[in-house]
Amino acid sequence: MTGATGEPVRQQRTTAANRWPSPLFVGLVLTTVVSGWALWTGYGSAGLFAFLFVAAAWVVSLCLHEFAHAVVAFRGGDRSVAERGYLTLDPLKYTHFAYSILLPLLFVLLGGIGLPGGAVFIDRRHLRSRLTNSLVSLAGPLTNIGFAAALAIALAGWGADDVAHIDFWAAVAFLTFLQVTAAVLNxxxxxxxxxxxxxQPYLSNKVLRKVAxxxxxxxxxxxxxxxxxxxxRAFFSIVVWFLELLGVPGWLADFGQTLFRFWLG
Structure with a gap:
């Protein structure tokens, strides 16, 4: 039931609208699918489509990373994340487009490091416990780990001996590498x-003041x-160890990075 103004209904509709995937996110997913199809079928330039596939999928993973923070916070008591549009998977909602999306892409282009992207503003006053606070932070890296594991399973199940689609699987291997670097770094x-x-929720105020x-x-x-x-060398040795644990061949990830950076040669 609502009052005469119907304000609660409008608020509910606004909140509901803020939970649908944004058209931009859907476009990124479609770009990933179409470029992946082009790689699979050998259509066009392998380098160009490897770049589009990895770049689009990487931004999709950034959105999922931040969405995971937001959805755990929402379940934990912070309803403001829905009002801010964090549940829409819209990359433009996650802080600053340049710092959250373009800078991580630039790091991928320059050094092959999965730089943590955007951030969601969580009103932690509304979270129910210190454990909930920790879970909100943990949700992001777990998303990268889950993404990497899913890609590694696909590689092991279908890509291990699939020489006919080597370009596609190389791009998948490089994308897995990026997910692992992001998870380790973050x-x-x-x-x-x-x-x-x-x-942080378990640190004393004294420690937090020193860190500030x-x-x-x-x-x-x-x-x-x-x-x-x-x-x-120490950082990438950890990354390579995790890749080996997932069964992702290092040479295949290297080949995927070469395809991704097609403009170099």
Whole structure:
């Protein structure tokens, strides 16, 4: 039942509308499917379609990552995520388009690192417990892990000996590599990353006060450190270990990256 103004009905309709996938997200999914089909059938330029396939699928995974944060927060008591449009899977809703989408894509282009993308603003005052707070942060990396596992299963089940569609499976392998890098990187207990968000509810105010001055710069410092050779080698050795655990051939991921960066040659 509603009052004479019908305001609750309008609010319910607005909330319901904010839970449908956005046309932009649907377009990204269609781009992934069509470019994947082109790779599978050998239509056109393998490099161009590998680029479109990986880039579109990567942005889809960024949307799913942030959606996972939002849906767990919504279930945990924060209804504001629906009002902000976070449940629509619209990449434009996740903070800032340049920092959330374009910058991660740039990192993929330059170094093959799955940079964590956007962020959703969670009103943690409404979350029911410290455990819920931790689960909200954990949901993102788990999405990347699930994405990587699904791709690895597809590779193991259908792509292992499928030489006829090697370009397609190489792109899938490189996409799996990106998901693993994102999961490993975002799980680090560094302020600004989800790994820190998991433990933050259990840290004392004293510790949080000490961390606060460096928190705005922590992620930037981390990325600078990744260009230091020993740190870079250590990070990618962990990534390669996880890839081997998933059964993804490193050479196939490398070939996928070569196809993805087709403009280099």
């Amino acid at each position: 799980s680090l207990p560094v302020p600004g990353l989800d790994g820190f968000g998991v433990i 001055p460096i928190a705005p710069y922590a992620v930037l410092i981390l990325f600078v450190m990744l260009f230091i050779p020993p740190v870079n």
